[in-house]
Amino acid sequence: MEIIVCMKQVPDLDQIRIKRETREPVLEGAPFLFGAFEKNALEEAVRIKEKHGGKVTAVALGTPKLKDLIIEALAIGADEAIILTDPVFAGGGSASTAQALAAAIRKIGKFDLILMGEGSADNYSGQVIGRVAALLDLPQITYVRELQIEGNRVHATRDLEDALEIVEGDFPILVSATGELNTPRLPPLTAILKAARKPTQIWTPADLGLTKEQVGANAALVKTLSNRAPEQERKQVLFESEVDKSVDELVKALQKEGAL
Amino acid sequence: MGQVLIFSEQDSVAFELLCKAREFGQASAALLGEKVTGKASHYFEYGAQKVYVGEGAHLACFDADVYADALAQIVKVSNVTTVLIGSTKRGKELAGCLAQKLGCGAVTDVIGLTTQEGKIATQRYALGGNTIATDVIVSEQQVIAVMPKTFEASRQPAAGETVHVALKLREPRVRIVERKPKPTATANVEGAEVLICVGKGIAKQEDLAIAEALANRIKAEIGCTRALSSDYHWLGEERMIGISGKKTKPRLLISLGVSGQIQHTVGILGAKLIIAINKDKAAPIFKIADYGIVGDLYQVVPKLTEKIGL
Secondary structure, eight states: OEEEEEEEEEEOGGGOEEOTTTOOEEOTTOOEEEOHHHHHHHHHHHHHHHHHOOEEEEEEEOOTTHHHHHHHHHHHTOSEEEEEOOGGGTTOHHHHHHHHHHHHHHHHOOOSEEEEESSOTTTOOOOHHHHHHHHHTOOEEEEEEEEEEETTEEEEEEEOSSEEEEEEEESSEEEEEOTTSOOOOOOOHHHHHHHTTSOEEEOOTTTTTOOTTTSSGGGOSEEEEEEEOOOOOOOOEEEOSOHHHHHHHHHHHHHHTTOO | OOOEEEEOSSHHHHHHHHHHHTTTSOEEEEEEESSOGGGHHHHHHTTOSEEEEEEOGGGSSOOHHHHHHHHHHHHHHHTOSEEEEEOSHHHHHHHHHHHHHHTOEEEEEEEEEEEETTEEEEEEEEGGGTEEEEEEEOSSSEEEEEOTTSSOOOOOOOOOEEEEOOOOOOOOSEEEEEEEEOOOOSOOSTTOSEEEEEOTTSOSGGGHHHHHHHHHHHTOEEEEOHIIIIITOSSOGGGBBSTTSBOOOOSEEEEESOOOOHHHHTTTTTOSEEEEEESOTTOGGGGGOSEEEESOHHHHHHHHHHHOOO
16 A cells, blocks of 8 residues: 655644744744644654554655654654755645645656645645645645545544544545544654654655646735734733632632622 | 625524624625525524535535635635635635635634724734734734534525525545434523532532532522533533633622633623632632632532522
């Protein structure tokens, strides 16, 4: 089985600072990591490989720091990685990401199952899978919480708002993973050390036959006018005395606020 | 501004969007399914000036690819520039697929719509909930998926026209084997006026009783962070509050043993008053709380339950 896992490098959201005056986010200095749902996707890919045999290729878009971060994916169990780190890829939004991923997948050539997270940790737009599906003319199964492989097809349980939907689809197919799909493993040190020896390729836009008009900031179909933290109007009053006193103060505050 | 076409697999969400769309111009709606013409009259009641009906066996069950093809064909026939869909899970998987087939930009999980220089501007959470991004789609056509309950539906009957569109569609490539309806939610955290949210500060499932005692005292609903529902299964997923869960707007929210990571707190920012109890003074929850007690919830909450009045 040939499995491709699409992953997005995102800034660590818990380490984003907000500028006090402008309310704008400061991403410089925030470390990068992979989001929770792509880890579920990768974990599933590795489990499928362990059970059915085959190969897992991780494809990731991001900054040059991806060269270090991708080791984590290889340590978890991807056999090889393809990273798209050229600055030309940056700033294009979901449409550009989908173009780049679709082109990389076409270049990889052989694939049965393409896995990704239900949404990225930073934007959570959920658009990319549908776009890649349209670009490659593949079926998609989203919000999967259980997945089985039966010969040349997948059997999946989708977690929708009103129901669990049990569906089937033949290879090749795209699947997006929810947090309920599995519990991602933490690779042991031995795996991390071995990972550095697994092959990682860097593919450029030229390698993928893509131009600046097709990917990146020039190709962006959505323009962000502003991106700001909402005004923080919370009182942030803290009661730090011993229990009885703090509780009394809180109850008084609640009464004053008319909350009770 | 051009015509706006509404679609949601949930009629109630479509009605909400129809009402908002009327502000922007001509509002029409798409109805897809095996036999759906009868529903058109409801759409006229909510202000649709045209209802484009696409019927056929291949549309019997929602399939993102088939529905995207159907809507793309309706867009072509109707000359519409803006497609508004409900940002449900089905809506989101549809949005990307449809936008790609139309070759246009899309924004999903939209929580607000305004107009800027004659274009529709969207608001959505970004950076995991840390910020709100205002975007404009620069392509000629646009697909915008709006969160359910962002707008209110109100009846404004229009003399509408039903247009049947002959569609060329493929059979769905994903086969539905079974649909298991989820048990009707025992909780309504989204609509709760008074809400208690529990997090990993609760050490074991039995200890939820501490929170329940407080909830009973102040007549609160109980919600939780992702860990307690999806990981530990102590509480149903319908109680999960956060970016991939419920968004709440209570007048009073009491957060117990919650550290306050943004993926969760984005679901409580709509609360009028936020109270937090956590033994870690540095917990991020205190930054978004109006009042907080730094202390052990196992001691604080029983005392609070005892002393709180209603």
